[in-house]
Every structure is written in C-alpha cells, then in structure tokens.
Amino acid sequence: MTHDAPNTVFLNDLKTALPPAALRDIAPHYLEEPRGRWTGHACAVVAPESVEEAATALRLAANAGVPVVPYGGGTGLVGGQVADGGPAPLLISLERMTQIRAIYPDENVMVVEAGAILSDVHDAAHRADRLFPLSIAAKGSARIGGLLATNAGGVNVLRYGNARDLCLGLEVVMPDGSIWNGLKRLRKDNTGYDLRNLLIGSEGTLGLITAATLKLAPRPAGEGTALMVVESPAAALKLLALARDHMGEGVSAFELMHRQCLDFLAETMPQVRLPFADRPEWFVLIDVGLARGLDPATALEALFGDAVEAGLVNDGLIAQSEGQRTEFWNVRESVPEANRHIGAVSSHDVSLPLGAVAEFIGKGAEVIGAMDDFRINCFGHLGDGNLHYNVFPVPGRTRSDHEDQRDAIKRAVHDLVHAMGGSISAEHGIGRLKVGDLERYGDPAKLAAMRAIKAALDPKGIMNPGAVLRG
The missing domain is CATH 3.30.465.10 (Uridine Diphospho-n-acetylenolpyruvylglucosamine Reductase; domain 3)
Structure with a gap:
C-alpha cells in the first residue's frame, strides 16, 4: 500500500497536540542500524511520555495516512527499525517511557x-x-x-x-x-x-x-558456570542430555562455541581473557542455577567426571569465583563484537531440531567450502537449537571483496536449514532483511493468514510498512 507524503498540516497537528518535550530532532542514530546495511528516513520523531501521548501521535498518523515506525533501543539486526524507502514515516521512540x-x-x-x-x-x-x-x-x-x-x-x-x-x-x-x-x-x-x-x-x-x-x-540460591571441551557438536548434544539428567531444569544456559570464536577474539579484542592456552575446536559454556542446599560447583564436577568417562569431554574449567564466572561469560558475550570487527560476508540466525544440529554444521561447512575460501564462525544457544552461523572472509580480504556472493551464501545456508526442518529466523525476527526469505520458505497458508490479520488490524497499512510482509 502506498501512502501520501506527510504534509505541513500533519506536522503542525503533531506540534499542537503534543508537549514540546515529546518532539525530537531527527538525529542520525534514529535512522541507523547496528550492521550499517541501511540508512532510514523520517518525517518526524516523537518520544511520548505516556500511552495517551503515544495514542495521540498514532491517531494523527492514521488520520493522515502517514506510516509509523516504532523505535526501541535500535539494536535489531534485521532492519525492522529502519524504513529506507517509501514515504517518510513518523518514528515513535519509546525512550521516555521507562518506568x-x-x-x-x-x-x-x-x-x-x-x-x-x-x-x-x-x-x-x-x-x-x-x-x-x-x-x-x-x-x-x-x-x-x-x-x-x-x-x-x-x-x-x-x-x-x-x-x-x-x-x-x-x-x-x-x-x-x-x-x-x-x-x-x-x-x-x-x-x-x-x-x-x-x-x-x-x-x-x-x-x-x-x-x-x-x-x-x-533467584537461584547458587549459580555456577563451566567451560567444557567437547569432541564435536554431536558430543555437545549428548553432554546437554547428560547435564539435564544431572541437574534437570537447573541448567540455565548451554552455549556452543567453535575455535573461530576464540581466534576472532584474539585477533580483534585482546583485552578479553581467553580461557584455554590451546584453543579447542569445540567447547560449551554451561550455566546452572540450583536451589538451596545444592552446590553448583559440586554438581558441575560430577557432570564433568561422568562426561569424561563417557568420552564426551576431554578438558574443562569450572569457575571458582564470581569473577571467574564473569570472565567465562565475557568470552561468550564478546563474540558478536569480535564478529563486527572482522565484518561478516553473510550472517544467519537459524534454528534446527536438536537432533539435526550436528549434521547441519557438517553439511554447512561443505556447502560454504564449495563456494569459496571462507571462515565460518558457528556458535549459539545449543540448548534450544539456535545457531548463529556467520561467514567471514579469510585474512587479507574483507567482506566488500565478497559483496557479489552474499545473496548466494544466504540462499545456500537457508536452503539447507529449510530442507532440514529448521527456521531461517530463530530470534532476530524478519524485519526488512528477511521479507523475501519468509515468502520463499514460509508456509502458504500461514502467510495468507498473516496477511489477513494485517489487513484486519491495520487496514490503512501504516504500521511499520515493509517489515515482515511486503506492502
């Protein structure tokens, strides 16, 4: 659906209906997204302090047929917060509604x-x-x-x-x-x-x-964190099952990481302390939170012993203090920043059935390896089947050298994910980046229902047009 460009009457109505504090300059940060893929535009920025002020702004936009883009922290990775085409929208920022x-x-x-x-x-x-x-x-x-x-x-x-x-x-x-x-x-x-x-x-x-x-x-009475070196992603999945046998729902997080994570951290963020002198091919971060009377360190030691005996783990570290727990987590949480420093050719937020994760990782390496010489950084939330599967240039090259290959890489990865019963968007959403992917891989009946719901609730098509579904 197309919309008339905002006119002076609409902008004046905003200024009349809202207090001056709700009106913002169109600063550059409202129009950017973290990966630098898009630069958006806006006819005005409103930061309401109350739901009533937000409703007033949206009502005026609806009456004038002006598109509206909601804006939170601007951290989204699929362009959902950036309108880079069509009539300039009203951007409604929630930055003052923080109570x-x-x-x-x-x-x-x-x-x-x-x-x-x-x-x-x-x-x-x-x-x-x-x-x-x-x-x-x-x-x-x-x-x-x-x-x-x-x-x-x-x-x-x-x-x-x-x-x-x-x-x-x-x-x-x-x-x-x-x-x-x-x-x-x-x-x-x-x-x-x-x-x-x-x-x-x-x-x-x-x-x-x-x-x-x-x-x-x-709040768990006791928390603990361990890093354990595993033979393979398949062994990591067996370790997850063993951890849940030991601690049930006390396992809060189970993160899989490849050696490439540590290599990128060493290359771009030397201030991050790496946990292993010899960087392992695969390792997991396990975080547990247990009830009163249960000691996390003891539970993790028991898990490690059984895992070694089962041939799943060959090395590991169990945090002995809160400071060491923070260091372990800092390794995991610094990986996205290290990735940004390197510059991905193509990034993928995918999910798979747990039993298909190991096979996907193996097949994915074969598919990408057949296309060119790349580095793959595969890491993520193994406990729920969510992998961040990102493809990077080799040293001496940059992502701009592979610009013409980005779409083919994404297509190859997503085709493989879809064929294995997975999802091309696990936790980042569709935004504007993956609209075409949703149309390609989405179930036709589901897409028809989504379009019908959109038309029923937003008949003028003003809410974040271009995101999730094409206008």
Missing part, C-alpha cells in the same frame, strides 16, 4: 513500560530479590518493547523460554490510535483470541507496545 510501574514479588510479576532498558529491568528485579531471566548481549541498550516486538531469545531460553513465555499482559496502541489495556497479571485467561501472543513477535506491524506485565523467577 517500572509496579513489582509484585510474591506473585513473581512486574509491570514495566516499553522503553525500559533490559539491564534496568534486571536491576529492578534484583532489588526485589527476583530474577527477570531474559538476557542478551545488548542488555545495556535493548528496550523491553523491542524485545517483545521481536520475541527475543538470548542465553536463558533453555530454562525460561523466549520473551513471549515471559509476558503475561500488554498495553498496546492499536493502528487506529485506540488503546488496548491488557496489562493483566493472570496466569490463566481464556477469554477469546490470544491478542497478547499475536502482538509479541509482530515487529511493530500490528500495534505499538507501550507497557508489559512480565514474569519474574526466584
């Missing part, structure tokens, strides 16, 4: 506004002796609204689930400017269609999330 509205520790519930930064939500939960378990590398800048809009995953999905699993209710401004007051704290509510779960993961194409009721969890 922790309420915390109910006995219910394990908190109510927060969509602009709250993830690390601030962590801190608020900690002060209440609770845990909000969603955690990603960009926790210092990612905002709750964007995390819900993309159904973010992160390192703790194995135990606690995705963003969708951690949300009980939403407050949303719908495309016509009406407000859905859905901030319930209920664990059971079978009163019709599940609008909450429809809006989570819709990437701002069906409404603007302004607040959320989030699930908290008790």
Whole structure:
C-alpha cells in the first residue's frame, strides 16, 4: 500500500497536540542500524511520555495516512527499525517511557513500560530479590518493547523460554490510535483470541507496545558456570542430555562455541581473557542455577567426571569465583563484537531440531567450502537449537571483496536449514532483511493468514510498512 507524503498540516497537528518535550530532532542514530546495511528516513520523531501521548501521535498518523515506525533501543539486526524507502514515516521512540510501574514479588510479576532498558529491568528485579531471566548481549541498550516486538531469545531460553513465555499482559496502541489495556497479571485467561501472543513477535506491524506485565523467577540460591571441551557438536548434544539428567531444569544456559570464536577474539579484542592456552575446536559454556542446599560447583564436577568417562569431554574449567564466572561469560558475550570487527560476508540466525544440529554444521561447512575460501564462525544457544552461523572472509580480504556472493551464501545456508526442518529466523525476527526469505520458505497458508490479520488490524497499512510482509 502506498501512502501520501506527510504534509505541513500533519506536522503542525503533531506540534499542537503534543508537549514540546515529546518532539525530537531527527538525529542520525534514529535512522541507523547496528550492521550499517541501511540508512532510514523520517518525517518526524516523537518520544511520548505516556500511552495517551503515544495514542495521540498514532491517531494523527492514521488520520493522515502517514506510516509509523516504532523505535526501541535500535539494536535489531534485521532492519525492522529502519524504513529506507517509501514515504517518510513518523518514528515513535519509546525512550521516555521507562518506568517500572509496579513489582509484585510474591506473585513473581512486574509491570514495566516499553522503553525500559533490559539491564534496568534486571536491576529492578534484583532489588526485589527476583530474577527477570531474559538476557542478551545488548542488555545495556535493548528496550523491553523491542524485545517483545521481536520475541527475543538470548542465553536463558533453555530454562525460561523466549520473551513471549515471559509476558503475561500488554498495553498496546492499536493502528487506529485506540488503546488496548491488557496489562493483566493472570496466569490463566481464556477469554477469546490470544491478542497478547499475536502482538509479541509482530515487529511493530500490528500495534505499538507501550507497557508489559512480565514474569519474574526466584533467584537461584547458587549459580555456577563451566567451560567444557567437547569432541564435536554431536558430543555437545549428548553432554546437554547428560547435564539435564544431572541437574534437570537447573541448567540455565548451554552455549556452543567453535575455535573461530576464540581466534576472532584474539585477533580483534585482546583485552578479553581467553580461557584455554590451546584453543579447542569445540567447547560449551554451561550455566546452572540450583536451589538451596545444592552446590553448583559440586554438581558441575560430577557432570564433568561422568562426561569424561563417557568420552564426551576431554578438558574443562569450572569457575571458582564470581569473577571467574564473569570472565567465562565475557568470552561468550564478546563474540558478536569480535564478529563486527572482522565484518561478516553473510550472517544467519537459524534454528534446527536438536537432533539435526550436528549434521547441519557438517553439511554447512561443505556447502560454504564449495563456494569459496571462507571462515565460518558457528556458535549459539545449543540448548534450544539456535545457531548463529556467520561467514567471514579469510585474512587479507574483507567482506566488500565478497559483496557479489552474499545473496548466494544466504540462499545456500537457508536452503539447507529449510530442507532440514529448521527456521531461517530463530530470534532476530524478519524485519526488512528477511521479507523475501519468509515468502520463499514460509508456509502458504500461514502467510495468507498473516496477511489477513494485517489487513484486519491495520487496514490503512501504516504500521511499520515493509517489515515482515511486503506492502
């Protein structure tokens, strides 16, 4: 759907209806995304302080037929926050809606506004002796609204689930400017269609999330972290099963990393302390959180012993202090930054059935190796089958040298993922980057239903046009 360009009347209406503090200059950071693939545009930027101000802005845009792009922390990796074509949109930033509205520790519930930064939500939960378990590398800048809009995953999905699993209710401004007051704290509510779960993961194409009721969890009495060297990804999967036999749901994270992670860190981030003198081909980071009376270090030592006996592990380190735990996690969380320093030719956020992960890694190396000489950095959340499978130039070359191969690489990787029953978007979303991929690999009936829902809820097609579905 096309839209008329915003006119002076619309811009003047914004200035009249909203307080001066809600109006922002169109600064460059609103129009950029982390990988530098796109530069967007906007006719105006609004930063409401309340849901009422957000509703006013959206209502005016709807009446004028002006596209709207919701903006959270700007950390998305698929271009969902950057409109680089079509009429200049109104960008609605949640940066001023940052309040922790309420915390109910006995219910394990908190109510927060969509602009709250993830690390601030962590801190608020900690002060209440609770845990909000969603955690990603960009926790210092990612905002709750964007995390819900993309159904973010992160390192703790194995135990606690995705963003969708951690949300009980939403407050949303719908495309016509009406407000859905859905901030319930209920664990059971079978009163019709599940609008909450429809809006989570819709990437701002069906409404603007302004607040959320989030699930908290008790803080584990004891936490522990270990790095264990495995013979192969297949051995890592068997180690995961063994870890869950030992500790059940006490396994919070299980991250697979390849030697290339350590090589990139050594090459670009020498300040990161590497854990192994001899860099292993494959290793895993295991994080556990156990109940009172259970010692994490003892549990990890028992797991290591059984894993060695089973031939799954040949070396390992168990953190002996909180400082060492932080060092181990710093290795994992620094990998994306090291990747950015190198510059990927093509990056892929994919998921596979757990039993297909090892086969995919082997076949993927063969497919990419047949195309050219590349380095592959494969790492990710093995516990939920989510791999970040990124292809890089060899030393002496840059990604610009392979610009003409990017699409072919992505196609080859995604064809393999699809053929093996996986998903071409595990946790980053579709955005604008993967619209064509969704059309290629998506189930036709599902795509038809998605288009029908979009047309029903957003008949003017103003919400984040170009993201997820073509206009």
